[in-house]
């Protein structure tokens with residue numbers, strides 16, 4: 001198989017940190033979007049949970065961002081962990097696209113903290129979410145051509161994924177509250193558009209980055225992408241199950257519906273973690289086939 | 293409406309290939325080559341690459357080399373061995389950062405003939 005880089009301890013750390021950083025960023029963006037889009041449908045306790053998650057994720061995201069600088073410096077230096085605190089190596093990383101992306105990511109995550117401020121604060125947090133989404137378009141292979149199209153597709157893809165991921169915990173909470181069934185039903189309708197956008201942009205990105213069907217099965221990057229797509233398909237299946245069966249059952253007050261729906265949402269959360277790890281591995285240890 | 297705009301957007305994207313990494317475009321000596329003389333070690337890249345560490349090794353240990361190129365991003369990296377190379381096989385390992393910020397590493401081998 002072509003396009004697989006050697007894996008060592010620091011590479012594994014880099015994968016975990018990237019997955020954690022991406023997860024935190026998605027949660028921060030998604031929770032903020034959730035509080036804005038579903039403000040009039042969700043219970044106060046559900047919205048409070050979403051705001052808390054946004055804050056926690058933004059703070060975690062800032063910490064991971066700092067760690068990733070050290071890990072990147074260690075990786076390029078070849079000096080092991082000593083490289084993580086080497087000022088010259090850190091300087092090189094700062095001058096690289098990761099530095100630019102970190103400014104957007106960091107500013108965005110700090111702005112998300114404004115979600116606690118009533119009124120205008122919400123909109124500062126929304127602007128922060130877009131800054132975080134924009135940070136994804138400045139690193140990695142979305143820098144290639146056609147740069148504009150790749151960046152737009154990636155930002156839309158990220159925002160759609162964020163809304164879904166950020167909604168999971170609040171929806172899990174909503175299962176037990178008074179207006180929960182209404183919120184879940186409304187989310188199902190919004191999610192239909194969200195999933196369409198997610199799949200379409202995912203296809204567009206894969207098309208631009210992989211190019212051929214052969215590359216999909218003959219390279220490490222392509223195979224990793226297939227694994228990710230498989231997990232996403234499973235996730236879509238669960239989401240469809242929720243929308244078509246469990247949420248109506250909850251609305252009708254059928255016994256056992258609450259428990260089944262909660263469990264189903266928990267499974268979705270686990271699948272999200274798997275997708276994050278698969279994506280982080282995909283972009284850390286492999287390169288798109290066109291670069292070989 | 294939103295759906296239409298989106299569909300138009302997706303259809304408007306031309307199928308193209310993304311080339312992000314700087315990649316190796318060749319080395320001196322060439323990878324796997326057998327050469328009579330090694331006066332210079334060099335690597336060519338298609339986009340600027342910041343080479344941070346570079347080691348030349350033989351079967352019985354590392355050979356000191358002098359970098360002609362610093363740690364600036366370059367498309368041609370040059371170094372010279374500080375001693376005459378004895379006949380045998382050698383391997384050059386490097387580590388660095390591609391123009392897109394990605395950590396990169398690579399190596400090439402060559403044999404010096406008698």
Ligand SMILES: [Cu+2]
Pocket residue numbers: 140141312313390392394
């Ligand atoms: Cu790259």
